[in-house]
Amino acid sequence: MARYARVKGSIALITLTNPPVNALSAAVRRGIVESVSRALKDEQVKAVVFCGENEKFCGGADIKEFSGSMSGPPLVPMIHSIEAGEKLMVAAIEGVALGGGLELALGCHYRRHVSAQEALQLGIVDQVAEGSAVQAAMELALSVIGQPLNPRRLSLRAPVWAPDVDGVCDTALAQVKQRSRGAMAPVACVQAVRAAAMLPYSKGMERERQLMDTLFRSGQARAMQYAFFAQRNAGKWSLPNGAQWNNTRARDVQRAGVIGLGTMGRGITVCLVKAGISVVAIETDAKQLESGKKAVTAMLQRDAKRRGVSPPLHLLTFTLSFHQLRDVDLVIEAVFEDMNLKKRVFSDLCKVLRANTLICTNTSGLSVDELAAVTDRQPLVVGMHFFAPAHVMKLLEVVSGSRSSPEAVATAMALGKRIEKVCVAVGNCSGFVGNRMLKLYLDQSVYMLEEGATPEQVDQALEEFGFAMGIFKVSDLSGLDVGWRVRKASGLIGPDVDPVKPSRWRLGRRYCPLPDMLCQQGRFGQKTGRGWYLYDSPGSKEAKSDPEIQTFLKDYRHKYGIIPRRITSQEVIERCAFSLANEGFRILEDRIAASPEDIDVIYLFGYGWPRHRGGPMFYAAQVGLSVVLEKLEHYHRVHPDVPSLEPSRLLRRLVAEGSPPIQQWKSHIKNLRSHL
Numbered sequence: 091m092a093r094y095a096r097v098k099g100s101i102a103l104i105t106l107t108n109p110p111v112n113a114l115s116a117a118v119r120r121g122i123v124e125s126v127s128r129a130l131k132d133e134q135v136k137a138v139v140f141c142g143e144n145e146k147f148c149g150g151a152d153i154k155e156f157s158g159s160m161s162g163p164p165l166v167p168m169i170h171s172i173e174a175g176e177k178l179m180v181a182a183i184e185g186v187a188l189g190g191g192l193e194l195a196l197g198c199h200y201r202r203h204v205s206a207q208e209a210l211q212l213g214i215v216d217q218v219a220e221g222s223a224v225q226a227a228m229e230l231a232l233s234v235i236g237q238p239l240n241p242r243r244l245s246l247r248a249p250v251w252a253p254d255v256d257g258v259c260d261t262a263l264a265q266v267k268q269r270s271r272g273a274m275a276p277v278a279c280v281q282a283v284r285a286a287a288m289l290p291y292s293k294g295m296e297r298e299r300q301l302m303d304t305l306f307r308s309g310q311a312r313a314m315q316y317a318f319f320a321q322r323n324a325g326k327w328s329l330p331n332g333a334q335w336n337n338t339r340a341r342d343v344q345r346a347g348v349i350g351l352g353t354m355g356r357g358i359t360v361c362l363v364k365a366g367i368s369v370v371a372i373e374t375d376a377k378q379l380e381s382g383k384k385a386v387t388a389m390l391q392r393d394a395k396r397r398g399v400s401p402p403l404h405l406l407t408f409t410l411s412f413h414q415l416r417d418v419d420l421v422i423e424a425v426f427e428d429m430n431l432k433k434r435v436f437s438d439l440c441k442v443l444r445a446n447t448l449i450c451t452n453t454s455g456l457s458v459d460e461l462a463a464v465t466d467r468q469p470l471v472v473g474m475h476f477f478a479p480a481h482v483m484k485l486l487e488v489v490s491g492s493r494s495s496p497e498a499v500a501t502a503m504a505l506g507k508r509i510e511k512v513c514v515a516v517g518n519c520s521g522f523v524g525n526r527m528l529k530l531y532l533d534q535s536v537y538m539l540e541e542g543a544t545p546e547q548v549d550q551a552l553e554e555f556g557f558a559m560g561i562f563k564v565s566d567l568s569g570l571d572v573g574w575r576v577r578k579a580s581g582l583i584g585p586d587v588d589p590v591k592p593s594r595w596r597l598g599r600r601y602c603p604l605p606d607m608l609c610q611q612g613r614f615g616q617k618t619g620r621g622w623y624l625y626d627s628p629g630s631k632e633a634k635s636d637p638e639i640q641t642f643l644k645d646y647r648h649k650y651g652i653i654p655r656r657i658t659s660q661e662v663i664e665r666c667a668f669s670l671a672n673e674g675f676r677i678l679e680d681r682i683a684a685s686p687e688d689i690d691v692i693y694l695f696g697y698g699w700p701r702h703r704g705g706p707m708f709y710a711a712q713v714g715l716s717v718v719l720e721k722l723e724h725y726h727r728v729h730p731d732v733p734s735l736e737p738s739r740l741l742r743r744l745v746a747e748g749s750p751p752i753q754q755w756k757s758h759i760k761n762l763r764s765h766l
């Protein structure tokens with residue numbers, strides 16, 4: 091859809107009308123082609139101005155159409171005909187000009203853009219205008235009508251390049267290949283730039299078309315398109331009682347409290363303050379309060395310097411007194427991961443907070459219901475599970491307890507959005523979605539060490555798959571002592587366990603004591619300079635292979651009579667990825683997550699799952715559910731002492747029903763108990 095109007099006598103104004111971002115759907119492209127043809131035929135028209143409705147030029151191709159059979163006028167010939175048009179074409183760019191939207195703008199003879207100094211410097215736009223870009227574009231058009239158009243046609247311009255363009259492209263290609271971790275698109279972009287530099291325009295375009303064709307047909311493209319919509323759909327939460335994102339009002343949060351200024355509390359405070367929310371930050375000890383205050387202030391100052399603004403320090407109050415919380419709208423508890431401690435904090439909070447203040451917990455896996463039970467306001471208690479470092483990581487799991495009110499969930503989701511998190515509403519169970527799945531992935535990784543792999547082999551396989559970091563590097567980064575404490579609290583480790591030869595069987599299933607044994611040696615990871623890897627000094631980040639770990643693993647296997655075997659990268663990926671997906675299916679059965687998309691969003695934004703692989707659930711669908719089922723059956727046969735490898739009921743059911751597409755899985759889960 092495109093609207094045509096003649097204005098100022100000689101200007102044809104073509105408005106792209108496809109809200110919310112005026113994406114170039116088939117109808118829009120058809121509208122543009124028809125409007126351009128009309129303008130070219132109209133003798134009164136001397137110039138054409140393109141703009142987008144609602145001050146958004148164009149969000150690019152309509153991604154929704156990519157999954158169907160594409161129809162309508164092709165994009166590139168349409169842009170070529172605009173560029174070659176005998177009348178002046180001007181793009182009035184407001185808001186966004188992305189992908190095909192930018193191509194459309196580049197096809198015009200003149201462009202403008204609001205607040206895009208960088209585009210101006212790069213020569214992508216000709217002028218940056220304050221106020222209405224459409225008015226400015228029309229004035230520009232009127233002032234240049236009659237001037238020759240050939241110098242303005244980009245396809246006729248010779249590119250300006252450094253002398254060693256081939257070498258520059260080689261270097262860029264090597265860097266991009268390393269950084270993109272298997273993603274095809276960034277590599278294709280460099281190849282297209284090389285073609286643009288080395289070949290005549292038409293040949294360069296042909297090369298770009300070939301590259302685009304390959305990408306377009308790839309599973310990676312499908313994964314990225316899926317991830318795009320999954321991310322946007324995650325915000326559209328719903329609860330079984332019918333409450334959902336568009337029928338439940340969130341409360342306005344002006345003042346918040348943060349309890350605990352450890353790593354998480356500091357990051358959360360920074361997020362809130364940056365969004366303009368006043369924060370009362372509480373610690374129990376003057377020294378910790380001072381160190382938290384210094385850290386938060388420094389983080390805000392660094393951020394403000396980077397953005398060229400002044401740090402919003404006036405929004406902060408640091409105090410040891412709970413009484414300062416009496417006026418806040420919402421509190422986020424971020425104390426140590428200990429149920430009794432959290433319960434104490436929750437009851438203390440109830441003594442000072444207004445009766446209608448929301449209480450949120452940043453627990454990464456403890457029961458929100460159990461915590462809510464010690465308060466005088468169960469409907470006002472929800473989980474807000476941030477990921478470390480909280481001011482950097484995009485994910486927020488909003489945990490709806492069995493008594494949480496829709497308003498409390500809506501408020502936590504809205505607050506998360508306001509502080510620029512990708513929020514996913516989940517139900518309450520141990521570990522919620524992300525950490526419940528992570529446990530099984532970690533289990534498989536350490537089992538493979540017992541069986542013959544090294545941390546380096548496992549990490550390499552995962553990094554080649556696309557993870558930013560292998561699981562053992564991640565463990566070293568987050569600290570091995572974190573899981574150790576959790577295992578102690580859950581009774582897996584205790585005084586009865588032989589420290590020299592601990593049992594490999596606990597609570598009726600296989601147990602790998604390797605992480606505990608490392609902790610006993612003080613190997614907590616980066617913070618102690620030793621973990622699964624060796625570091626130059628405590629706190630340094632570069633992981634190096636540690637010969638001591640190799641010897642330790644050999645001795646361990648010898649002690650337990652394990653004959654090591656070669657573990658392939660394929661086995662690493664299958665056992666890790668399919669364990670994740672299998673637990674994901676159980677989470678769907680339990681209705682802890684509303685959809686496979688929500689699970690995938692959690693893994694994409696919280697756990698470094700590679701975006702070009704969509705997420706663990708999408709990956710399972712892409713590999714084929716019957717293949718995943720077969721593999722899990724195989725691994726479960728080989729490891730009968732690992733019950734989590736047994737294929738889930740939902741996976742079996744989906745395979746039995748012919749492996750429907752992922753968008754239809756939800757309808758196969760109906761009538762199952764919901765925790766959401």
Ligand SMILES: CC(C)(COP(=O)(O)OP(=O)(O)OC[C@H]1O[C@@H](n2cnc3c(N)ncnc32)[C@H](O)[C@@H]1OP(=O)(O)O)[C@@H](O)C(=O)NCCC(=O)NCCSC(=O)/C=C/CCCCCCCCCCCCC(=O)O
Nearest residue numbers: 111113149150151152153154160161164165188189190322
């Ligand atoms: C920055 C954004 C644009 C906006 O961000 P924000 O303001 O935060 O809002 P969002 O929540 O993200 O989005 C709001 C809603 O809009 C939907 N949306 C956004 N972008 C698109 C889009 N491009 N397509 C469809 N829908 C879109 C989004 O889902 C939200 O919907 P809802 O409210 O949740 O319902 C941000 O959204 C953003 O970054 N968007 C993506 C921008 C992007 O990546 N653009 C590039 C797309 S790829 C491209 O342009 C490629 C071009 C070259 C190939 C073109 C091929 C197509 C034509 C070929 C025709 C062939 C015919 C062949 C016939 C024959 O001959 O056989």
